[in-house]
Amino acid sequence: MAKLSLQRLGKRFAQTVILKEIDLDIASGEFIVLVGPSGCGKSTLLRILAGLEEADEGQVILDGRSINRLPPRERNMALVFQDYALYPHKTVYDNLAFGLSIRGTQKHEIQQKVHAAADLLQLTGLLQRKPAALSGGQRQRVAIGRALVREAQLFLFDEPLSNLDAKLRTEMRMEIKRLHQRLGKTMIYVTHDQVEAMTLADRIAVINHGRIEQLGTPAEIYQFPATTFVAGFMGAPPMNLLTLPLQWSAGNATAFIAGQALPTHPLENTSEKEITLGIRPEHLRINDSTLNGQPGLLLNAAVELVEPLGSETIATLRLEQPTANLEQYTVQARFPGNQSISNGQNLQVHVAYANLHWFDSNSGIRLTTSQASSAEQVA
Amino acid sequence: MLKLPLRWIAAAVLLINGFFPALWILLTSFKSDIELAQTPITWLPQNPGLSNYIHAFSDQPLLLFLGNSFAVALLSTLLTLFAATGAAYALTRLHLRHRGLILTLLVAVAMFPPATLLVPLFEIMRGLGLINTYGALILPYAVQSLPVCTLVLASFFQQVPKDIENAAMLDGCTRLQALYRIVLPLSAPGVFTASILAFVNSWDEFLLALTLNAAPGSRTLPVGIMLYQGEFTFPWPVISAALVVAIVPLAILIIVFQERVISGLTTGGIKG
Ligand SMILES: Nc1ncnc2c1ncn2[C@@H]1O[C@H](COP(=O)(O)OP(=O)(O)OP(=O)(O)O)[C@@H](O)[C@H]1O
Ligand SMILES: [Mg+2]
Numbered sequence: 190m191a192k193l194s195l196q197r198l199g200k201r202f203a204q205t206v207i208l209k210e211i212d213l214d215i216a217s218g219e220f221i222v223l224v225g226p227s228g229c230g231k232s233t234l235l236r237i238l239a240g241l242e243e244a245d246e247g248q249v250i251l252d253g254r255s256i257n258r259l260p261p262r263e264r265n266m267a268l269v270f271q272d273y274a275l276y277p278h279k280t281v282y283d284n285l286a287f288g289l290s291i292r293g294t295q296k297h298e299i300q301q302k303v304h305a306a307a308d309l310l311q312l313t314g315l316l317q318r319k320p321a322a323l324s325g326g327q328r329q330r331v332a333i334g335r336a337l338v339r340e341a342q343l344f345l346f347d348e349p350l351s352n353l354d355a356k357l358r359t360e361m362r363m364e365i366k367r368l369h370q371r372l373g374k375t376m377i378y379v380t381h382d383q384v385e386a387m388t389l390a391d392r393i394a395v396i397n398h399g400r401i402e403q404l405g406t407p408a409e410i411y412q413f414p415a416t417t418f419v420a421g422f423m424g425a426p427p428m429n430l431l432t433l434p435l436q437w438s439a440g441n442a443t444a445f446i447a448g449q450a451l452p453t454h455p456l457e458n459t460s461e462k463e464i465t466l467g468i469r470p471e472h473l474r475i476n477d478s479t480l481n482g483q484p485g486l487l488l489n490a491a492v493e494l495v496e497p498l499g500s501e502t503i504a505t506l507r508l509e510q511p512t513a514n515l516e517q518y519t520v521q522a523r524f525p526g527n528q529s530i531s532n533g534q535n536l537q538v539h540v541a542y543a544n545l546h547w548f549d550s551n552s553g554i555r556l557t558t559s560q561a562s563s564a565e566q567v568a
Numbered sequence: 569m570l571k572l573p574l575r576w577i578a579a580a581v582l583l584i585n586g587f588f589p590a591l592w593i594l595l596t597s598f599k600s601d602i603e604l605a606q607t608p609i610t611w612l613p614q615n616p617g618l619s620n621y622i623h624a625f626s627d628q629p630l631l632l633f634l635g636n637s638f639a640v641a642l643l644s645t646l647l648t649l650f651a652a653t654g655a656a657y658a659l660t661r662l663h664l665r666h667r668g669l670i671l672t673l674l675v676a677v678a679m680f681p682p683a684t685l686l687v688p689l690f691e692i693m694r695g696l697g698l699i700n701t702y703g704a705l706i707l708p709y710a711v712q713s714l715p716v717c718t719l720v721l722a723s724f725f726q727q728v729p730k731d732i733e734n735a736a737m738l739d740g741c742t743r744l745q746a747l748y749r750i751v752l753p754l755s756a757p758g759v760f761t762a763s764i765l766a767f768v769n770s771w772d773e774f775l776l777a778l779t780l781n782a783a784p785g786s787r788t789l790p791v792g793i794m795l796y797q798g799e800f801t802f803p804w805p806v807i808s809a810a811l812v813v814a815i816v817p818l819a820i821l822i823i824v825f826q827e828r829v830i831s832g833l834t835t836g837g838i839k840g
Contacts, residue, residue, distance in 0.1 A: 241734045261737040268738055274731035277837035278753050288739030291749075321836030328839070339739070352839070 191342040191375040192217045192252050193238070199246030200233055200399075207233050208399045211247070218373045222386045224422070225396035231379045232271055234396075235345045238377065239268045251343075264343075267336035271347035271379075273328050275320040281307075281331050282316040288339045306334040309364060311357075325352045333361070337368070346378040350385065362388065383425055387411070395419045417553035420467050420546065426503060428467045429520040432550055435464050446518070447488055448511035454547040454556040465553070467546030470503070473522035473538045485541040492534045493519065500526045506538065590815065597621070597808035604804055620809035624796075630810055632785075633792035634817070640702050640788055641770035644709035648717050648766045649759065651710065656721035657747055661733075671719070678715035686779055693780050700783035708776055713766035720765065724758025725751060729838045754834050760825045771818055789814045 198211040207230045215221050223231045236242040238249060240261035248255050256264060267288075276284050285303045294302075307313045310330040320328055329352045336344060349365075350358045362385055369376055369389075380386055386393055387407045395402045395410065395418070403415040414420035420428040433444040435453070444451045444464050453464055490506035501523050508518040522538060524530060547556040596604065597620050598613035624630050659667060689708055690699075698704040728751050736746040752759060774790040782791055793814065796807045 239734075239738055241738075260742075261734070262740045262742065264738075266738065268735075270731050270735060272729075272731060272839040273837065274729065274735040275837045276732060276735070276750060277834050278756075287736070291736075291740040291745065319836060323836070325839065328836070335735070335739070 190217050190252055193343065193375060193377075194250040195238075195247065196250060197247040198234070198237065198244050198249065200230070200237060200242065201245050206399055208237075208244075211399075211401060213394060213401065213404065215375060215377070217375055219375055220369050220389055220391045221375075221377045222390035222393045223377065223379045223396055224381070224383075224386050224393060225402075226422070227381075229396045230399045231396055232347050235268060235347055235377065235379060238343075239266050239345055240264050241268075265341050266343040266345055267339050267341035268345040269332050269336045269347055269349040271351075273320075273332040275328060275331055275335070277320050280317050280319055281312060281323070284320070284331055285334050285338050288335065292339075302338045303334075306338045309337070309368075310334045310361070326354065326357060329353060330361070342374065344374055344376045346376065346380075348379050348381065351381070358382075365389065383423060386423075393423075395422060397422075413555070414467070414546065415555050417465055417467070417548045420548070420555075424469060426470050426521045426523070428469050428546065430548070431466045431468070431518050431520070432463050432516075433466050435462055446486070447508050448515075449486065451486065451545075452542070456556070461550070463550040464556075465548040465550045467548060468520065468540055469544065469546075470521045470523040472540050472544040473506075473520065474540070475524060475528060475536060475538060483541040483543060485539050486545070488538050488540075490520075490536050490538055492530055492532055492536060495530055495532055497526065502526055502528065502530055504530050506536065593808045593811050593815075596805055597812050599805050601803065601805060620805040621813070623803075623806045624809040624813060627806065628792060628795050628810075630792065630813060633787060633789045634813070636702070636786055636792075637771055637789040637814075638817070640705045640709065641767050643702065644706040644713070644770045645763055645766040647706060647710040648713040649762060652714055652717035652721050652762060653747070653752065655714070655718045656725050657751070659718070659722050660725040661730075671722075674715040674718060678712075682712070682775055686775065689776065690779055698780075700781050700786060702781070702786060704780035705770070705773070705777055705788065708780070709770040709773060710766075712773075713769045717762040717766055720762045721755065721758050724755035727834055728754045729834065732834075732837050764822055764825055767821065768818065771814075 193213075193215040195211050195213040195215075198208055199206070200208040211234065213221075223234065225231055233242060237244050240256070240259060244257065249257055251264070276287065279287065282303055285306055286299050289299045289302060303316075304313070307316055310333060312327070312330055312334060315323060315327060315331075320331065323331065329349065333346075333349050336346075346365075350361050353361060365376075365378075366389055378385075378389060380389075390407050392404060393407055393410050394404045397418050403410060403419045405413075405415075410419060410423055414423065414428065417430055421430060431446065433446050433451070435442045435444055435456075437443075442453050442456050442461070442464070444453045444466065446466065451466075456464070489509040491509065492504055493507050494505035496503040496505075502525070504522050504524060506520050506522055508520065510517065530536075548554065549556060595611070595613060598616040599610070600615065600619075603610060603614055658664060659670065664670065685708075693699050693704040693707075696703070698707070732754070733746045733750055736750045737743065741749060772790065773788075777788045777791045778794075781787060793807060793810050796803055796810060
């Protein structure tokens, strides 16, 4: 059991506000992934949970009890530090064993657990080495192992796979997922890797400037980004965001793109002059049969840059405007890898109206549609 | 190119300045009184023998002095280390206010001329009933070494990344356990350096030893060696032999510890 509830957490360093009004309820056994730009406060949040930093405001409630003043060792949490923080004077074996022996575990049990963890993390041959004699990726795995050997009730990971090569990263990601399924422990995981976030999370919290910008399942975050920030943060390449001019007549707004009028989402504020349109790169299609008869937008574009990735091709397109004095838009599109595309080529791309995302240009907040409203928690 | 010879000259000066007196004492300890009085002076002993050493041990209880010095130096060093560890930890890890002021005061205390403390110390030790016991020296020696040992340890503690200690506390250590099981071992070179400083400080000290602890049974080497001179005689070769006996254990100690003062103990723990 480890049900965690963060209530209006706030943290400042000197005068700088690092975390602001963080509210987050985490169910026992849930896998929460924290994502956000560098410096947004992810590590600070984990350190507050682990008891290494004190929150200036708010409460951390664990299983109904405030743990704000509980020292780290009594929280029974394990943290994989972003900078590893291994014990340099101890061998890998002793690094893994230290937490167990300090808590009075039997020697044969320690041995068994350390070897099991070493096996899982492919460290068996390195157990007698000191950290200085390990590569960055090996050190990182020792750091993971040190957290995993202990039967903590809550696991905190701070970018645990950042220093591994692509193959090992995939393997370790799967191991962590398996481990979570097997142990059923609550896990909070910080990452910059979108694939990790999407594949591991029960829910993702997108943090920006010390606030939770959106909290939701990976699908909700991807399909219904609550703000332009989330839309631009998740997805590679990110969602195309275009600022379009609005024209008002009789209280109805119409946006214009490439000379075409576009029905927009109903707007409350009738003084808006602009609106932001979001289109995922994969929703731009060359072959209009993929629209399947859905109503959609048809755009003429010139190919500016082609990046073939094998299974798919990322193309940068410049949209054709009817007159030269209008704003120029470039978008990124993701086409199937077998589609032949070359620089300078002129294309027609389609996008279904159903796949258009609308945002308020000033606040960046999504203009809510009923189907998405449950997914959103706008900060 | 010009720098190189200059550097060598400087090194030579330091070496001669440091080694020559020690070498001279060593050579003298193998000479006779008569040879010593000869002019021109001889550099190497003409009939080297151990007779001065035999005299050094038989004329005075040199072994007893050695034992006393060792006990006093060891105990005061341990006491200093214990106190300095706590002080250094508090100065580096707890968010103390007036940290700078405390450090300055610490240095200021170390600057006090010992002679000014002689009378008050004597009164205190008499009050405590410690005159002519080890205790009369152990306490003041420990206090004397405390500032510099604290500064040395503090500078080493500062090098231990905070997250390593945090990791230990998450692993289940109390603050004190993290200090003794993680921070201190990682500061081993600092601990050795501080130990040597404190030990040498006690080993060499004469003024307090003479004033507070001159009883035949508990007197330390510096006081003991003074006793070799008679009212009208000054047996240089025997005194030299006793001095060599006093220096050698210290030299061995320093060499042994020096081996362990390796740097880079904290590398590998933290990324980058
Ligand atoms: N001890 C500290 N004193 C002052 N400022 C700090 C301290 N620790 C962190 N900060 C600041 O707090 C902010 C958040 O830091 P934090 O390490 O939580 O970021 P992060 O989201 O983990 O970033 P990254 O993805 O780069 O690891 C940063 O702007 C950082 O400079
Ligand atoms: Mg971080």
